[in-house]
Amino acid sequence: MASLWEYANPVRFMRTSGALLPWVTAAAAASLGIGLVWGFLTPEDYKQGSTVKIMFLHVPAAMMAINIWVMMLVASLIWLIRRHHVSALAAKAAAPVGAVMTLIALATGAIWGQPMWGTWWEWDPRMTSFLILFLFYLGYMALWSAVENPDSAADLTGVLCLVGSVFALLSRYAVNFWNQGLHQGATISVAPGDRISSTYSYPLYLCMLGFFLLFVALLLLRTRTEIRIRRLAALRARELRA
Amino acid sequence: MIELGKYSATVLVAWGVSLLLLGGIVVQSLMAAARARRSLEAEEAARKVKHG
Numbered sequence: 001m002a003s004l005w006e007y008a009n010p011v012r013f014m015r016t017s018g019a020l021l022p023w024v025t026a027a028a029a030a031s032l033g034i035g036l037v038w039g040f041l042t043p044e045d046y047k048q049g050s051t052v053k054i055m056f057l058h059v060p061a062a063m064m065a066i067n068i069w070v071m072m073l074v075a076s077l078i079w080l081i082r083r084h085h086v087s088a089l090a091a092k093a094a095a096p097v098g099a100v101m102t103l104i105a106l107a108t109g110a111i112w113g114q115p116m117w118g119t120w121w122e123w124d125p126r127m128t129s130f131l132i133l134f135l136f137y138l139g140y141m142a143l144w145s146a147v148e149n150p151d152s153a154a155d156l157t158g159v160l161c162l163v164g165s166v167f168a169l170l171s172r173y174a175v176n177f178w179n180q181g182l183h184q185g186a187t188i189s190v191a192p193g194d195r196i197s198s199t200y201s202y203p204l205y206l207c208m209l210g211f212f213l214l215f216v217a218l219l220l221l222r223t224r225t226e227i228r229i230r231r232l233a234a235l236r237a238r239e240l241r242a
Numbered sequence: 243m244i245e246l247g248k249y250s251a252t253v254l255v256a257w258g259v260s261l262l263l264l265g266g267i268v269v270q271s272l273m274a275a276a277r278a279r280r281s282l283e284a285e286e287a288a289r290k291v292k293h294g
Contacts, residue, residue, distance in 0.1 A: 040257070041244065050246040050253050057260040100267045104260045111256040115249055214264070221271050228278040235285050 008084035010227050017220040025217045032210030038203035045200075054112045056204060060211035061104035062171075065133065068098035068215060069161070069168035072140075076158035086223070088154035089230065091161065092144050093222035097215055099137035106130060129171040136164035150230065 039056030075091035078084055109127065110120045121127065140157055147153035195201070246253050 044247060050249045053246075053253050054256045057257065061260070096270075097267055100263050104263050107259050107263075108256045111252055111259070115252055214268075218267065218271050221275050225271070225275045225278045228282045232278070232282045232285055235282075235289065239289070 005082075005084070008082075008086050010086055010231075013086050014224060014227060017224055021217065021220050021224075024213055024220065028210060028213035028217045031206055032214055035203055035206030035208075035210045039200075039207055042200055042203060048116060051112055051115060052200065054108050055200065056207045058105060058108040058112060059204060060208045061101045061108065062130070063208060064211050064215055065098055065102040065105050065130070066168050066171055067212075068094050068101060069133065069137075069164060071219075072098065072161050073165045073168075076154075076161040079154050080158045085154075085230070086227065088150075088158070089226040090219065090223045091157070092154075093226050094215075094219050095137055095140050095144070097218050097222070099134065099141065101211070101215075102130065102134040102137055106134060126171060129167050132167045133164065133171050136160070136167055140164065150233075 036056060040053055042053060042056075044050050045052035072091040072094050075087040075094070079088035079091065106127075109130075113122070114120050140160055143157050143160055144153050147156055196204070
């Protein structure tokens with residue numbers, strides 16, 4: 001079996017990701033399509049009415065917003081420690097997807113919160129840490145664009161990613177730390193009495209899988225794009241030097 | 243027809259915004275990928291012509 005580090009070779013990464021991409025895309029489209037239609041067709045909740053249907057977008061998006069940052073952290077650490085360019089480019093490629101997931105979680109949360117809590121926004125620990133996480137995503141992307149040298153950009157964004165990880169973790173565990181604010185605890189719980197009905201949990205699991213696979217497909221596609229852009233820049237630089 | 247009750251506007255706006263954002267990142271990723279592939283292919287073809 002090939003070592004994981006062999007994928008740090010851009011040629012090998014392009015070959016493997018090119019073969020995987022159609023399958024991951026098809027799996028993402030199938031699970032997301034079925035999950036979302038199933039979720040939209042679920043019956044009204046006795047307390048929340050039809051707004052429960054927002055959960056099928058809000059929960060998977062929030063889950064991915066945090067996990068994408070964690071993935072970026074791992075990729076940044078690999079870059080900072082082992083200097084593998086593909087990992088730095090993968091972190092860069094993941095950031096816009098993570099920002100969109102965070103924005104979906106924030107927007108759907110505000111829209112859902114208005115009828116349920118009577119307010120669009122509250123400076124609640126989880127909501128506030130999520131907003132800060134979104135700002136970190138924007139800052140991360142802005143830093144990549146602002147620094148001309150790609151290796152310096154990867155170093156600086158890697159450090160920013162380390163700092164932002166505090167807020168990614170906070171947005172996951174803020175409810176447990178402070179035990180206050182409007183936002184509820186984890187939606188998915190194995191504790192008896194806290195479990196959501198299977199009417200909602202099964203389509204929710206499928207949507208979570210769909211969001212995860214969509215992210216993997218976009219990550220492969222966008223990392224391939226970044227590798228091509230890097231190769232193009234290298235060719236042009238070589239031409240200028242010649 | 244699916245009955246969404248008194249929260250129909252809330253649900254539809256939340257779903258509309260989310261699907262628009264998801265569609266947006268997918269389209270942007272595809273367009274950027276196509277643009278990068280085209281540019282690289284053009285550059286490599288030009289180098290092949292120049293250097294034989």
